[in-house]
Amino acid sequence: MEPTASEYISSLKDDVAIFYPVVQINIAHAIMLAERGIISADEASAILRALLSLYRGGLSKLDLRPELEDIHMAVEEFVIREIGEDIGGKLHTAKSRNDQVSTAIKLALRQKLLDLEEQLLKLVKALLAQAERNVDTIMPGYTHLQIAEPTTFGHHLLAYCSAFLRDIERVEQAYELTNSCPMGSCAFAGTSFPIDRVRVARLLGFGRVDENTMDAVSSRDFAVQSMGAAAIIMVNLSRLAEEISIWSSVEFSLVEIPDEFASTSSIMPQKKNPVIAEMARAKAARAIGNLAGGLSLLKALPQAYNLDLQELTPMLWDSIEETMNSLKVMEKLITGMKPKKDLMLARAERGFSIATELAASLVKHAGLPFRKAHSIVGRMISLAIEGNRTAKELTLEDLKKASREVIGREITMEQSEFEKALDVENCIASRNVIGAPGPKAIKRQLTALKQKIKTHQQLLRAWRRAVVGSEEKLLKEAEGRVQ
Amino acid sequence: MEPTASEYISSLKDDVAIFYPVVQINIAHAIMLAERGIISADEASAILRALLSLYRGGLSKLDLRPELEDIHMAVEEFVIREIGEDIGGKLHTAKSRNDQVSTAIKLALRQKLLDLEEQLLKLVKALLAQAERNVDTIMPGYTHLQIAEPTTFGHHLLAYCSAFLRDIERVEQAYELTNSCPMGSCAFAGTSFPIDRVRVARLLGFGRVDENTMDAVSSRDFAVQSMGAAAIIMVNLSRLAEEISIWSSVEFSLVEIPDEFASTSSIMPQKKNPVIAEMARAKAARAIGNLAGGLSLLKALPQAYNLDLQELTPMLWDSIEETMNSLKVMEKLITGMKPKKDLMLARAERGFSIATELAASLVKHAGLPFRKAHSIVGRMISLAIEGNRTAKELTLEDLKKASREVIGREITMEQSEFEKALDVENCIASRNVIGAPGPKAIKRQLTALKQKIKTHQQLLRAWRRAVVGSEEKLLKEAEGRVQ
Amino acid sequence: MEPTASEYISSLKDDVAIFYPVVQINIAHAIMLAERGIISADEASAILRALLSLYRGGLSKLDLRPELEDIHMAVEEFVIREIGEDIGGKLHTAKSRNDQVSTAIKLALRQKLLDLEEQLLKLVKALLAQAERNVDTIMPGYTHLQIAEPTTFGHHLLAYCSAFLRDIERVEQAYELTNSCPMGSCAFAGTSFPIDRVRVARLLGFGRVDENTMDAVSSRDFAVQSMGAAAIIMVNLSRLAEEISIWSSVEFSLVEIPDEFASTSSIMPQKKNPVIAEMARAKAARAIGNLAGGLSLLKALPQAYNLDLQELTPMLWDSIEETMNSLKVMEKLITGMKPKKDLMLARAERGFSIATELAASLVKHAGLPFRKAHSIVGRMISLAIEGNRTAKELTLEDLKKASREVIGREITMEQSEFEKALDVENCIASRNVIGAPGPKAIKRQLTALKQKIKTHQQLLRAWRRAVVGSEEKLLKEAEGRVQ
């Protein structure tokens, strides 16, 4: 092939990510070939010895010269170089590059999805720990970036815990659809050799065989599903990043980013640029782009294998890795971030954030329909603004005046009830509906979230054990066959 | 508000899709308010009577004039018009547009996801039925759009069955993350009214409460997950569509599209344009665009509600509806599509598609390593091409000559074995590895696929029952409270 | 065709947008056919009479029943119904739906691009007018959403003028590549009738003929280029929208959005939600999605016409129309927006935004290298912060102390120079480098921007005249041929 052409289609650079999976697949395949009598025990011994030495020696043992198209050729070439073509040439019996590359991507992705879940769990725990330290840190809650009602910093952070826990579920969902084994599909039509696909799948720790052989080699929906999960994670993360960027502005001044996660300049020591958050926000765009690109790549591809598929893999790894990197550094930032409690409280108190609670009080204590209570409170706030007063300075007189104007009769309530209704701390204390920022509700959330984390951790640990266990068994099995 | 501004932000046009969900939510909320004593039994009776009349009368009972911002206002206005503000104004107690819109989208989407799953199951069954009629219809299998090995039309179609079954799993996964109830979150910080979120969730047939109230109103990852599932469905469908387009070209002539699913012109009666397949291919691009747009919309949005979220919903409905439409018409096309069996077989026989099988024979019968068998067969094919002969016209002499040239010694095999190795029907018959096109393997696949279909159908039926059941119970409950 | 299938591929709903272009094309084509003697003068008279009556009567004259595939069929059917098939059937001589649809889209898009340019010019003028009113309204300038240096509100808004002027250039660029005529390409291979493509192009006011007939019917790069231009416009607009959202938060309080462009609630009269800005931000995502979808749709489409192309058009119109709507409402919002000048100045003064200017003074007056001046100022600010002082309260003592600490020797400067360096107004006054916020620099910018606006307006007017002129001439020409 013409050199620029072969360079253009070479995947060697990207194949590094699947080196170990490719060697494992060859080991599992060779074991199965021997078990089924397709190669002899002696041949298997020689082949496995070569493969084990490659596995232990690592990538540097391969001669990755540019004219080799991919790592599959490089591994086969290594084996043949080590033990000769007469035996080494038998390794590729009853398999093809098509099933091998699909299996290798799944093996590598399986690992990465578990790592991703683990990192997501760490982030959730960092958020939860920060939230737990701030269950009573009152802050303003916003809609349309306008102060709307008071909440707590803890409650706000737990919103993200909930979102990232759904992300964990999506990663698990992607894992389940990834964890099936294409090996034995060969080019796409199987083989007449009496191979055992179930055995190879088990040796590689897969949950099941990817049955239809054409589908097994040419489908990559598992990959774009994972890219989709990564994009949603990053979008959720970008929302948190945006908030951190806004919160750390001088104007909002709600949180302090730890120095080692902000950039500063010698000239403006007071200026702490939230560059980590900005970068995380930007990486979300990259994940979105990869996903759009990946889906567009797969669109309208006929069966079975086309080289287009090769170009999907670097986009997949990029999405997963950038997501991992972003989660790691944001986890640390979250842990070190410090709320400015006084300012948070002060801002929540200003801005008439208790309006809704006050209206609720009127409904409860004066039996007004909601919409009318709404209007009266609105009028009261107007009165306060006109008089340049804060929410705390509202009086029962205001209530009376406003109710006269709005509904034509005077409404009043007990002074103590009225004062309670104007107090943000009391407002928070009264919000104990499931999921709300009140102390009981938060306690319930914390318990539920911790339970969820535990459940996911157990599942993750079980999956990890299965993966690691199968790898160890595979190597032991291989060693046992080397004479 | 300035008229162009209010038109610019109005969602009324798109809200039509959530009319029934919005009414149901109001009904459930009113029942709960009464149960919790927040409104009286009499008030509940009046409110529910109005809501039930709206539910039965349908959308036309609402006055959807442009200055109303959305359907939530229109429904509340209807109730107040019917029963007066004193009572009607109480309906909105302890809820907000934020939790209501999020709940309504989830209710509507839940329904649409079930419809989507049902339609996917129909498509899978249509593919499976067509496959079952063609388990022994031999056709060429392609890689890189080049004939590579023989397969069967049945096997080829089952590849798509497998892919769409994964799509069904993805729809179910999206359903599970959609099926939780935001109601009671109010603006984002809950309420101090003693509402019962669990009760409302049950009345609306949700699997659980969407706990954190801020997350509940401002998260839309469930929506982009569904859009992602739709995009992957459409990408899978576009691959089938592309193949149908190619197969129905005069040059390939592998299938006949039914007349009523092709466009023709009076001048060229023989020309059947695969316009349905082309449109399905194009709709895949639309689904990809919606997904990229949706994720981009959510990127970097701060908590809690921002109006940006409103713009996501039409993209969501568009993705789901275009996917539904595409699946429906493609299901019919698949059912009516006719393979041209003779041409399929003829093309499979030409093109040396048995090369791999012949090499396998050499490995089995002459004990050659795979790579050498590979080279010998390559040489044989070259001899045939030079002599302008087909694969069937290869002889043992060719084998001897080729093996002498390639490995320096003569290889031979029994004439009957040799002939078997050249025969595509025999090739197919020998491919009985799990998932392959051989008859036993296909039988196994059919059984497994039917079992999977059944399992999904049972789950779907159970989910449908839960949804329909809760709707019926909700109405009955409401009627029971109307005096 | 099966009804769901014909509905699936029908473009009638979307074709409404090209009704007038389609009639114009038919008129131009009929005139040319007559001129070339392909139809007789009498036939042309009858055909043109029918077409003119349709043009004047409007869309409602067409029978758009669902089984008609598209508007091209409907128009031809109308003509045949009016004047019989013997003559009416000649209208379609030497043309095809393929060249007609491509021409119609270009005609409609041409118009819309001019409208878009006009609206962009309006927005630029609104920004410029607002800027002109605020050339000396000092505000903090931000990097990383952190106050960095002072600037003026005028300067800030002129940044957007510059960006939108580039958008205008991109719209003009798209116009230039759109303004060529496919008519006469027929299906894709031209015709043997002696038609005159140049004449039709002129009658339709096109700048030139779209030469290669295959390219002319199957290319849509002009459409995705326009969608790309729209996406970039919307991205620029979304940046402004984001800033308006941030500026109008209580915390920033830099601008006041006019009431009629914000949403408020009766309960919180002080809360003005910047919903227009949020919607504009969201529409940017939609434009991005349309573009990604459109490009994905075109990817890998073979020549010549495929039905996929039909699906591109609604995405194109959506992008253009949403952009138009967004620009219109944002133009009005910009015009009505009011800066809070006192707060802007106060914030600029706080936050040590003069740090860079102070360092520049040290370089100028004390001959220090920049990096050292940088460090000394940093130390001074630290001293101020430790002493809880503002920038204005810095003294020459601080300078001396800081310079001793940083470079080991005492630096000083004249008190008056020092004070000037600490003054934000003076800082702005000194920034007269081209493009900077200083008064001379702003004056230069205003002059340059107005000149640019004028140039674009002239070009736009010329293009409009050409389009309108050709339409008028076309109708007059047609009328002249009706006997």
Added chain:
Amino acid sequence: MEPTASEYISSLKDDVAIFYPVVQINIAHAIMLAERGIISADEASAILRALLSLYRGGLSKLDLRPELEDIHMAVEEFVIREIGEDIGGKLHTAKSRNDQVSTAIKLALRQKLLDLEEQLLKLVKALLAQAERNVDTIMPGYTHLQIAEPTTFGHHLLAYCSAFLRDIERVEQAYELTNSCPMGSCAFAGTSFPIDRVRVARLLGFGRVDENTMDAVSSRDFAVQSMGAAAIIMVNLSRLAEEISIWSSVEFSLVEIPDEFASTSSIMPQKKNPVIAEMARAKAARAIGNLAGGLSLLKALPQAYNLDLQELTPMLWDSIEETMNSLKVMEKLITGMKPKKDLMLARAERGFSIATELAASLVKHAGLPFRKAHSIVGRMISLAIEGNRTAKELTLEDLKKASREVIGREITMEQSEFEKALDVENCIASRNVIGAPGPKAIKRQLTALKQKIKTHQQLLRAWRRAVVGSEEKLLKEAEGRVQ
């Protein structure tokens, strides 16, 4: 900064692409500083000597250790290391990383856009040369992948010439909007130093100054415009790639891909996989993804600089480079591609591709309205198909029979005319409308295309000269100032 954090935001890896631009910018800036008396001639001499030695020594002279944030710091550090901080520290006077990075990207992109245009011109010339060799190579033309009318291979390839020439225009349009200089904008608010922005722009060969300083540092629409141009190029290329893939299938067999641009296997020497075309198709998806990601990244970014912008640059380079690589290898493939002329002609003759021409003949010679001629021909083809005859075997009897059936009277024409109408070569010969495949029309196209190529080449050459000239002048100017 924490190590994972600083690695997360480091751009060093990607900055390699802008090494030379960054050095050039520093040189130009230092010259201007000296000219304006901001630094002395001696200082300029020292600084320029260091910068010139870095320019000549190349990237390896820099110490790119990870804790340096970017290449701008590395270059400044190098200068300070070489000549000490007292003088070296003055280089950064009156500039900032913000204007420098924006200028560097524009300088690098400017170069790459010219390279891209040059490569596009090469591809157009390769297509044109291949077309010129095949002006009379008749092939079937397709719509909906169905044979519709005959055309020539030359005509078909010229369709792509036209498309890629528009791509060249788009690259030039992007160039024009890129070719303006941000230097002197400093952080975003200019400077009070009396710098000369026009001089720096000229020294760097820019067409003009990027005026508004805030816009100049924070706008990247020039970058996404270039990414958009690249995406459209790739989409056009993917269409050609798709056709090459289809044409080289055994079933179509219309072209032969040169061996050195196809992958083969030892076992199937006859199978030539069009992997280059597949890869080009896939790279189009990547360019689409980058564009969607890039736009999404810029969406809703406030002024002025945010670190998000940094993440755009690698996507930009990726789009441009992958486009370059794809164009290069496809140019070679096009040049080496061989049409299978006999098969092309045979396929064009089969498939009744002359139907439209025959109908045109009936219109011309029998005065029928088009739609009726259409129906008669349709009937004739049905008769031929029923009788298993080809188009060439149609007779005047068929015409008579069909016309009787369709319009109730017998139509006939002269035998010679009839035969001409059935002959594909005659059909092509008669298609001489502008842009059609007839010989005169093709000659006209070739002339026009060559003229366009020439015009673009002249412009490109002028631009190149300006760029190279300014670089040479810059270095000479710098050398002249080194004492």
